Amino acid sequence: xxxxxxxxxxxxxxxxxxxxxxxxxxxxxxxxxxxxxxxxxxxxxxxxxxxxxxxxxxxxxxxxxxxxxxxxxxxxxxxxxxxxxxxxxxxxxxxxxxxxxxxxxxxxxxxx
Amino acid sequence: xxxxxxxxxxxxxxxxxxxxxxxxxxxxxxxxxxxxxxxxxxxxxxxxxxxxxxxxxxxxxxxxxxxxxxxxxxxxxxxxxxxxxxxxxxxxxxxxxxxxxxxxxxxxxxx
Numbered sequence: 001x002x003x004x005x006x007x008x009x010x011x012x013x014x015x016x017x018x019x020x021x022x023x024x025x026x027x028x029x030x031x032x033x034x035x036x037x038x039x040x041x042x043x044x045x046x047x048x049x050x051x052x053x054x055x056x057x058x059x060x061x062x063x064x065x066x067x068x069x070x071x072x073x074x075x076x077x078x079x080x081x082x083x084x085x086x087x088x089x090x091x092x093x094x095x096x097x098x099x100x101x102x103x104x105x106x107x108x109x110x111x112x
Numbered sequence: 113x114x115x116x117x118x119x120x121x122x123x124x125x126x127x128x129x130x131x132x133x134x135x136x137x138x139x140x141x142x143x144x145x146x147x148x149x150x151x152x153x154x155x156x157x158x159x160x161x162x163x164x165x166x167x168x169x170x171x172x173x174x175x176x177x178x179x180x181x182x183x184x185x186x187x188x189x190x191x192x193x194x195x196x197x198x199x200x201x202x203x204x205x206x207x208x209x210x211x212x213x214x215x216x217x218x219x220x221x222x223x
Binding site for chain 1 (some may be wrong): 148156157158163203207208210211212215
């Protein structure tokens with residue numbers, strides 16, 4: 001398996017623009033997680049899904065953030081409108097039965 | 113709410129030394145504990161997973177232990193090498209629980 005795939009790897013956008021991050025989990029995994037990592041706050045869990053259903057979105061910082069998982073092989077994290085404080089590395093991870101998590105390479109987002 | 117603490121935040125050791133990284137968690141009712149490694153500018157790589165029914169796991173020069181009653185886990189690295197330099201994170205939870213990450217220990221192994 002190719003592991004967790006994220007795209008794009010880098011995204012630079014202007015304040016106010018919509019940003020969509022994409023994730024393909026490992027085939028057969030039933031849990032998917034979105035994390036954000038910054039120097040100031042470390043690694044934060046934003047939302048996670050089980051069998052494509054959102055289980056806990058308490059980490060989503062604001063209504064500007066939304067996440068979907070339309071099927072078992074694809075998820076998106078959308079920020080609309082984006083702000084400079086959203087600049088961070090966003091990771092997607094997947095696991096089987098919420099056991100060992102496997103992380104993607106991350107998307108480095110810069111909002112100017 | 114689960115809180116996970118890793119002390120120290122940074123550690124510098126000479127090559128060849130054996131070392132221990134610490135992880136503490138406040139809610140002992142965890143399903144598992146996982147140790148990760150993160151290299152600068154990279155994602156997280158899973159090192160070891162200890163399930164709640166286990167006391168330790170080993171992989172090569174790495175050994176992780178879990179003491180749920182005291183809310184502690186340790187990662188032991190034997191005969192450290194410069195290539196071990198990275199940030200090490202622990203994460204507690206799993207199963208029906210949300211996984212909570214510690215803030216990490218940045219390890220530097222000096223040749």
